[in-house]
Amino acid sequence: MIRPADWGEDLINIEAKISGSIKTEIIKHRSRNREFYKLYGYDWMVKPDNYQNGLEAMYQLWAIRMLADSPRNNSSRSRFCNIAVRLLPSAVASAESILNNGFRYIVISTAFLGLIKSYVWLQYSLFKIGKRHPSVENIIVTDILGGVEIESALRSRDPEVLGVVEKFVNIVIDYVRFRAPSLPPAKLYDLINDSNSGFHKFGLIITAVEAFLIYHELAHLLEHDFSQEGRSTKEELDADFVALSMLINHSATNKTGMLSYFLGPISGIQLFRLVEMVRRTIEHLEPSGKIAIAPEENAAYKRNALKNEEELSTRLHGLKVSMARYGMLQLAGPLFDDIATETHLPIVACQGYMLGQLGDSSPFDHYTTLLKQMGK
Numbered sequence: 001m002i003r004p005a006d007w008g009e010d011l012i013n014i015e016a017k018i019s020g021s022i023k024t025e026i027i028k029h030r031s032r033n034r035e036f037y038k039l040y041g042y043d044w045m046v047k048p049d050n051y052q053n054g055l056e057a058m059y060q061l062w063a064i065r066m067l068a069d070s071p072r073n074n075s076s077r078s079r080f081c082n083i084a085v086r087l088l089p090s091a092v093a094s095a096e097s098i099l100n101n102g103f104r105y106i107v108i109s110t111a112f113l114g115l116i117k118s119y120v121w122l123q124y125s126l127f128k129i130g131k132r133h134p135s136v137e138n139i140i141v142t143d144i145l146g147g148v149e150i151e152s153a154l155r156s157r158d159p160e161v162l163g164v165v166e167k168f169v170n171i172v173i174d175y176v177r178f179r180a181p182s183l184p185p186a187k188l189y190d191l192i193n194d195s196n197s198g199f200h201k202f203g204l205i206i207t208a209v210e211a212f213l214i215y216h217e218l219a220h221l222l223e224h225d226f227s228q229e230g231r232s233t234k235e236e237l238d239a240d241f242v243a244l245s246m247l248i249n250h251s252a253t254n255k256t257g258m259l260s261y262f263l264g265p266i267s268g269i270q271l272f273r274l275v276e277m278v279r280r281t282i283e284h285l286e287p288s289g290k291i292a293i294a295p296e297e298n299a300a301y302k303r304n305a306l307k308n309e310e311e312l313s314t315r316l317h318g319l320k321v322s323m324a325r326y327g328m329l330q331l332a333g334p335l336f337d338d339i340a341t342e343t344h345l346p347i348v349a350c351q352g353y354m355l356g357q358l359g360d361s362s363p364f365d366h367y368t369t370l371l372k373q374m375g376k
């Protein structure tokens with residue numbers, strides 16, 4: 001079995017826990033959908049040897065459950081066979097769908113999982129620091145994902161904030177440069193299991209983003225052809241829309257509650273935006289290796305550098321529109337906005353830190369300015 005080097009003990013433990021129960025679930029699912037498994041050739045799924053590890057088996061079950069649940073008149077049925085989810089041990093953070101020898105693969109890299117995990121670690125660490133520094137002048141008043149506490153942490157001038165953010169920014173820089181990162185030592189999955197830690201809702205983010213990634217790629221496989229130019233913005237918006245409907249189904253099957261509809265897509269997109277922000281900032285490095293902002297005057301560079309950010313912002317907005325199309329906006333509109341605002345705080349944390357690296361002023365001064373901008 002290939003065991004990615006950057007998996008901490010905690011991930012290996014959870015993997016062991018998953019393997020046992022997921023095997024039973026796959027067998028159960030097949031026995032209820034024998035016809036489907038036979039028709040589309042998925043009987044191989046019950047053999048443990050066909051997976052590198054429990055996580056891969058879990059992702060495969062997610063994808064196939066979605067296909068088996070879809071209506072019989074689904075127009076994509078001809079594309080239902082030969083889909084496999086693979087976990088790729090790699091330092092490149094990527095999630096993509098590829099075509100190979102008639103098989104269609106959803107490939108998620110371990111670096112990507114590490115990135116999600118680190119992102120959640122950042123949120124949770126800031127949340128804990130913020131709890132020690134209650135602030136009276138908060139701009140963020142919702143507290144679904146620790147927004148109040150994270151804002152307090154950023155205003156607190158607690159040196160621990162800089163330690164945590166620096167560690168995370170360096171992890172992102174490692175990913176951006178395709179280096180294996182040093183993951184934070186936090187025992188994330190132990191925290192998930194400890195109901196007293198207050199971590200539970202942060203732990204949900206990890207699975208929710210994973211589910212969003214899998215369903216987004218599955219949507220590409222079902223709806224789109226492969227082309228040399230890569231995916232268009234329209235295809236990305238389509239895939240998000242389909243992924244959202246799959247997430248509604250997923251939440252019902254896994255009894256994860258409504259929060260998962262929102263957590264996965266919003267946190268996922270915000271994480272991509274954060275990575276893009278770091279990438280833009282470090283693309284032009286000073287010879288010393290110190291972080292340097294890309295030259296402002298270079299218009300072509302700027303346009304190109306911001307292209308991904310623009311697409312991601314469009315996708316974030318598109319998700320909200322999709323919810324309206326699913327008739328959920330009355331219920332979900334305000335919740336969507338709150339989560340989008342709260343998940344913007346880790347971006348502010350990294351942006352303020354990186355700006356602080358460039359100039360003479362402290363990151364905390366930048367935090368105050370950036371938070372005020374958010375309040376407008």
Ligand SMILES: [Zn+2]
Nearest residue numbers: 220231236239
């Ligand atoms: Zn896509």
